[in-house]
Amino acid sequence: MRRALWGAGLALAAALCAGAAQAQISDDVVKIGVLSDMSAAQADSTGPGSVTAARMAVEDFGGTVLGKRIEVVSADHQNKPDIGSNIVRQWLELQQVDVVADVPTSSVALAVQNLTRERDRLFLNSSAGSSDLSGPACSPNAIHWTYDTYSLANGTAGPLVSQGASSWYFVTADYAFGHALERDTGQAVNRAGGKVIGSVRHPMGMADFSSALLQAQASGAKVIALADPVGDTATAAKQAGEFGIQQQGQKLVGLLIDVVDLRAIGLETAQGMLLTTSFYWDRDNETRAFAQRFLKRHGRMPTQFQAGVYSSIANYLKAVQATGTDAARAVVATMRETPVNDFFAKNGRVREDGRMVHEMYLMQVKAPAESKGEWDLLKPIATIPGDRAFRPIEAGNCPYVGKAG
Template identity: 50%
Template sequence: MRRAFLIMALLAAGLPAAAQTPPATRREAIRIGIMSDLSGSFADVAGPGSVVAAQLAAQDFGGRAAGLPVQIISGDHQNKADTGSAIARRWFDTDGVDAIVDLPNSAVALAVGEVARNANRVALVTAAVSSRLSGDLCSPNTIHYSLDTWSMSNVPSRALVQQGGNSWFYVTADYAFGHDLEKQSGEAVTRAGGRVLGSVRHPLGTTDFSSVLLQAQASRASVVALSNSQADFINSMKQASEFGLSRRGQRVVGLAVYISDIVSLGLEATQDAVVVGNWYWDLNEGSRSFGRRFAERMGGRMPTDLQANVYAAVTHYLKAVEALGQSTDGRAVVARMKATPTDDTVFGRGEIRADGRRISPVYVFQVKKPAESSGRYDVYRLTREVPVEDSYRPVAQGGCPLVPRGG
C-alpha cells in the first residue's frame, strides 16, 4: 500500500507540469514572403511583378508542398536595411514565414540574409547584385539568383574589348554599387588588353549629366561605361544620346541594365547598346509562355530577368520543401537546393554552387533599332551565349567560408 501511495503521489505531482506543457505547433501553410521595393526606384524591375512571379510559381507547383498550402505574402522594405530587417524578424518570429524572396537593394539583402541566418530560415536573393552575397558574406541560409556585380561588369567588358573597344571611360554613381562595378569592369578591361582612360563620379539621383558627359566626350574613349542603374542610368543614357556620343564614334554601354530601362528610354535612344542578362522573355518557347502569362496579370508588361528569377527560386525552393517534408530548418532546405540541379520551364537546367551562387546561362544582347522591333517589348537581339566558366566569378576567388579549401 505504501508503494502504491508513493506511485500515486508521484503521478499526481506530474499532472500540473504535464497540463502546462504547450501543444506542438501545427503548421498550417508554407509561407513565402516577397520582400521588395513596391513603390520606389526598383518597383519596375522587381516590386509588384515579383509578387506575380511568385504566385505563378506556386500555382504551377499545384498550390501545395509537403501536404500544405503555399501562401505568398508581400512587404515593402522601402530601400531601408533597418526596415527590411524589422519586417524579416516579424515574419519569421510571429507570422510563420519560411522563406524571404526578391530583396532588391544589396544593403537590404545583406541585412535580411543575416536575420535569416540567425532564425535558421531561408533568404533567396533574386534582385540584389552585390557579389559579397556569394563571397565573404555568404551564408548557409542564402542563395543568390540574380547576376552580381562581377558578372555584370566582367562579361560586357571582355565582350566589348574583343569587339574593338580598347579604351574606356567610366561615368560612375558615387556609392558602393557604382564603385564596385567600375573597379571590376576596369580590371576586366585591363586583363583583356584594353585601357582605362579615366572616370567621373556623380551623386545618386543626379538629373543633369551635362558636365559629366562633357568629360566623357573629351576623353575620346571608344567606350563610355555607365556604372549606375535605374533612374541614374535612364537619365545619363538619355542625355548621352542627346549629346550625340554615339554619332561621334563613342559606344555607350550600361553595366546594370534591365528591359524596363530600355522600354522607358525607347529604342531611338538605346539602339545598338550592349546589355548582359541571364534571361529575356523572347529567348525560347518556355520564356515566351511565362512572359505571356505574366503580362496577362501585369497589364501587358513583360517580366524582367529579376522577376523571372523569382519564379525559378520559388519553384526550386518548393521542390526542396516537398522532398524534406514539413521542415522549418532553413539550412537543411538550402543544402537540399544546392544538392539538386535546378530545372524549370523558364530558365531550363542549372545548378547552385557551394557558395550559394545560382549558375545558369548568361547572354549578351544588342538593343534593336526601331525599324527592327515588332512591338514595345521586342527590344533585344541575342548576339552571344557566354560560356559558364566566363560568366561567373570562380568559386575559389570569392572568399566564401562555405567553400571547401581548393574550391
C-alpha cells in the same frame, strides 16, 4: 481482441508518424516574404511585378506543399537598409516568414543576408547584384539566383574591348552595387587588355546626370559605362542621348539594363548597345509562354529579376517537397543537390558559396527598323556558359566554402 489491439496500435503509429511529418512545416504554413522596391526607381523592374511572379510560382505549384498552405507577403524597403532590416526582422521574429525573396539594392540585400543567416531562415536573392553576396559576404542560408556584377562585367567588357573599345570611364551609383559593378567591370576590362581612365560617382535615384555625363564625355574614353541600377540607367541613357554622346563617337554601355528600361529609353537612343542578361522573354518557346502569362497578369513583359523570382521560388518549393521540411539548411542542401531545369535556366546548379550557376546571354539592342513590336527589343549575340559567366568559386573568398554547415 488481440487483432483489434494490434490494429489500434498500427493506427496510432500511423497517426503519430503523420503528425511528425506535418510538424516538419513550421507553424503549419510556408510563408514567403517578397521584399522589394515598390515605389522608387527599381519598382518597374522588380516591385509589384516580383510579387506577381512569386504568386504565379505558388499558384503553379498548387498553393500547398506537404499538405500545408503557401502564403506570400510583401513590403517596400524603399532602397534603405535600415527600413529593409526592420521589415525582415519583424517578418522573421513575429510573422514566422520562412524565406525572403527578391530584394533589389545590394546594400539592403547584404543586411537581409546577415539577418537570415543569424535567424536560420532562407534568402533567395533574385535582384541584388553585388558579387560580394556569394563572395566575402556569403551565407550558408542564401542563394544568389539571377545574376551578379561579375557576370555582367565578364559578359560585356571582354567582347567590347576585343572590338577596340579599349578605354573606359564609369558613371557609378555610390552604394554597394555600383561599387561592385565598377570594380568587377574594371577588372574584366584590364584582363581583356583595356584600361580604365576614370570614374564619377553619384547618389542613387539622381534625376540630373548632366554633370556626370559631361565629365565622362570630356575624358575622351571610348566607352562610357553606366554602373547603375535599373531606373538610373534609363535616366542616364536618355540624357546621354540628348547630349549626342554616341553620335559624337563614344560608346554608351548600360551594364545593368532590362526590357522595361529599354522601352523607356527608346530604340532610337539605345540601338546597338551591348548588354549581358540572364533572361530575355523572346529567347525560346518556354520563355515566351511564361512571358505571355506574366504579361496578361502584370501588363508588362517580365524582367530578368521577375523571372528569377518565379524560378527561385518554384525550385525552393520543389526542394521543400522533396526534403519534407521547410528548415532552411536542409532545404538549401537539397537545392544544391538538384539541377535547375525550367524556362529560366537549363542544367543550373547551386554551388557551396550560394551562387546559382547558369548560362548568361550577350545581347544587342535592335535598331528601330528591326523591331516588330513594343517588346521586341533585343537580338542574341552569344550564349555564355555558366562556368565562364560566373566567378570561379575559389576566387570568391566565401568563408563557408569547404566547411560543414
